[in-house]
Amino acid sequence: MTQLQAIRFAELKNRLRGEVILRNGDAYESARKVWNATIDKHPAVIVRCSTTSDVVHAVDFARNSGIMLAVRGGGHNIAGNALCDDGIVIDLSQMRAASVDPGARRVTIEGGATLADLDAATQAHGLATPVGINSTTGVAGLTLGGGFGWLSRKYGMTIDNLESAEVVTAAGKVVRASAREHPDLFWALRGGGGNFGVVTRFEFRLHPVGPDVLSGLIVYPLSEAKSVLQKYRDFAAKAPDELSVWALLRQAPPLPFLPRESHGTGIVALALLYAGIPKLGQLFLEPLRKFGTVVGEHVGVQPYTNWQKAFDPLLAAGARNYWKSHNLSTLSDGLFDAVIEYLGKLPSPQCEIFIGALGGAASRPAPDAAAYPHRDAQFVMNVHGRWEKPADDARCIGWARGFFNASAPFASGGVYVNFLTADEGDRVPAAYGSNYDRLARVKREYDPDNLFRMNQNIKPSGECVMRRTSN
Numbered sequence: 001m002t003q004l005q006a007i008r009f010a011e012l013k014n015r016l017r018g019e020v021i022l023r024n025g026d027a028y029e030s031a032r033k034v035w036n037a038t039i040d041k042h043p044a045v046i047v048r049c050s051t052t053s054d055v056v057h058a059v060d061f062a063r064n065s066g067i068m069l070a071v072r073g074g075g076h077n078i079a080g081n082a083l084c085d086d087g088i089v090i091d092l093s094q095m096r097a098a099s100v101d102p103g104a105r106r107v108t109i110e111g112g113a114t115l116a117d118l119d120a121a122t123q124a125h126g127l128a129t130p131v132g133i134n135s136t137t138g139v140a141g142l143t144l145g146g147g148f149g150w151l152s153r154k155y156g157m158t159i160d161n162l163e164s165a166e167v168v169t170a171a172g173k174v175v176r177a178s179a180r181e182h183p184d185l186f187w188a189l190r191g192g193g194g195n196f197g198v199v200t201r202f203e204f205r206l207h208p209v210g211p212d213v214l215s216g217l218i219v220y221p222l223s224e225a226k227s228v229l230q231k232y233r234d235f236a237a238k239a240p241d242e243l244s245v246w247a248l249l250r251q252a253p254p255l256p257f258l259p260r261e262s263h264g265t266g267i268v269a270l271a272l273l274y275a276g277i278p279k280l281g282q283l284f285l286e287p288l289r290k291f292g293t294v295v296g297e298h299v300g301v302q303p304y305t306n307w308q309k310a311f312d313p314l315l316a317a318g319a320r321n322y323w324k325s326h327n328l329s330t331l332s333d334g335l336f337d338a339v340i341e342y343l344g345k346l347p348s349p350q351c352e353i354f355i356g357a358l359g360g361a362a363s364r365p366a367p368d369a370a371a372y373p374h375r376d377a378q379f380v381m382n383v384h385g386r387w388e389k390p391a392d393d394a395r396c397i398g399w400a401r402g403f404f405n406a407s408a409p410f411a412s413g414g415v416y417v418n419f420l421t422a423d424e425g426d427r428v429p430a431a432y433g434s435n436y437d438r439l440a441r442v443k444r445e446y447d448p449d450n451l452f453r454m455n456q457n458i459k460p461s462g463e464c465v466m467r468r469t470s471n
């Protein structure tokens with residue numbers, strides 16, 4: 001760090017209520033860690049903001065000094081864009097407060113909250129909004145990319161439940177975006193990622209959920225995968241909106257409800273949640289138990305917040321990860337063959353293939369109702385390359401890429417922006433489809449100099465550059 005930089009960081013620190021963490025600080029090593037252990041970036045300074053006004057100072061600092069800027073919500077993003085080398089990180093991990101108005105069925109939550117924070121606050125009132133399936137994920141990054149999980153078939157994507165957002169823009173202004181205020185910005189925030197500013201507060205609509213819900217796992221052997229997946233496809237096509245069933249193919253973890261001899265063998269796990277009266281849900285589940293030879297079942301009525309954490313142990317922070325993702329409008333037999341082939345050559349016991357079901361309410365809005373365009377995606381399929389040692393990087397990444405290529409002919413061509421890895425910037429147009437041009441225009445309006453570029457980047461449209469040069 002130069003002496004000039006040191007003076008500037010000291011000035012910034014004086015303006016803030018939050019913490020400023022420099023390279024020589026005690027907290028630096030832990031503060032620069034994110035969920036994916038392959039990310040190894042060294043920011044010049046990490047600003048742990050406490051208030052919206054801290055965020056304004058940090059944005060002003062980045063803009064005025066020309067230093068690279070990254071924004072960290074929950075730190076979960078696979079691409080590691082929550083950090084940057086040699087720049088400033090606006091870290092919102094201390095801004096996690098939530099406030100629920102049960103009468104109005106609304107929650108307001110700060111930009112660094114996790115899904116666990118959100119679920120805990122809303123479930124205290126028997127309410128929830130649809131979010132993802134791993135409770136340590138950040139509300140901010142998830143929402144800004146679209147957001148889906150167990151409740152999405154019934155209540156839509158996370159963005160479909162967003163009422164308003166408080167945003168610090170690239171100019172350092174605090175604005176409220178909603179259907180009435182800054183409507184273009186509000187449209188862009190609902191899927192356009194971190195391209196448009198720092199969101200310090202989200203307001204969501206809530207729905208009655210649980211607090212106890214019918215949920216759990218039904219597990220089949222990999223040897224029956226093809227016919228189980230075929231039956232899953234037929235079942236999913238007729239399932240009510242209340243019922244979400246996802247398929248997970250991997251090696252069996254040592255779960256107590258699975259026989260000891262099945263641990264470590266290949267399985268197809270059907271993971272499900274029924275977002276309605278549990279007794280009614282039981283009736284819909286019956287066919288799922290007849291897809292083949294059940295290895296084990298653990299389905300019952302349990303707190304929604306428990307089910308929201310059920311996959312946390314399999315997806316804990318600190319492992320090395322390389323993911324690839326396809327949107328699917330149908331599930332074809334050729335796809336099942338590719339899945340089974342790649343399950344047969346898993347490079348590490350933690351690698352897996354996930355098929356998440358969308359459809360229902362998540363598919364009903366028009367593709368241009370918000371920046372997220374993929375309303376035709378009935379399924380999102382992820383290959384999770386996941387391992388422990390750097391020495392296994394090439395093998396595990398190669399496996400994930402191999403499956404991605406083998407399954408590409410059966411995919412729709414679209415992709416969910418939140419599952420793009422660091423080397424997939426060229427897929428950003430596919431993530432936005434026909435909404436890309438409008439996003440580039442909104443980017444020009446709110447961030448013409450692309451201050452917020454450490455993300456799956458939407459470039460400000462060219463017209464802007466010309467107009468700005470001629471002014």
Ligand SMILES: Cc1cc2nc3c(=O)[nH]c(=O)nc-3n(C[C@H](O)[C@H](O)[C@H](O)COP(=O)(O)OP(=O)(O)OC[C@H]3O[C@@H](n4cnc5c(N)ncnc54)[C@H](O)[C@@H]3O)c2cc1C
Pocket residue numbers: 035071072073074075076077078080081082083092111112131132133134136137138139140141142143144145146147148149193194195197198199200315418419454455456
């Ligand atoms: C284990 C795991 C499970 C997942 N499951 C699901 C799932 O079920 N459903 C689903 O929809 N997605 C899921 N995802 C994807 C997830 O939505 C994205 O990784 C998301 O980006 C995580 O948000 P974050 O705030 O934790 O990430 P971060 O890494 O902190 O942020 C990601 C990006 O979002 C932007 N950003 C973050 N916070 C802000 C803010 N406050 N203001 C402006 N921009 C901001 C920045 O550009 C940043 O680079 C999962 C990811 C993982 C790793």
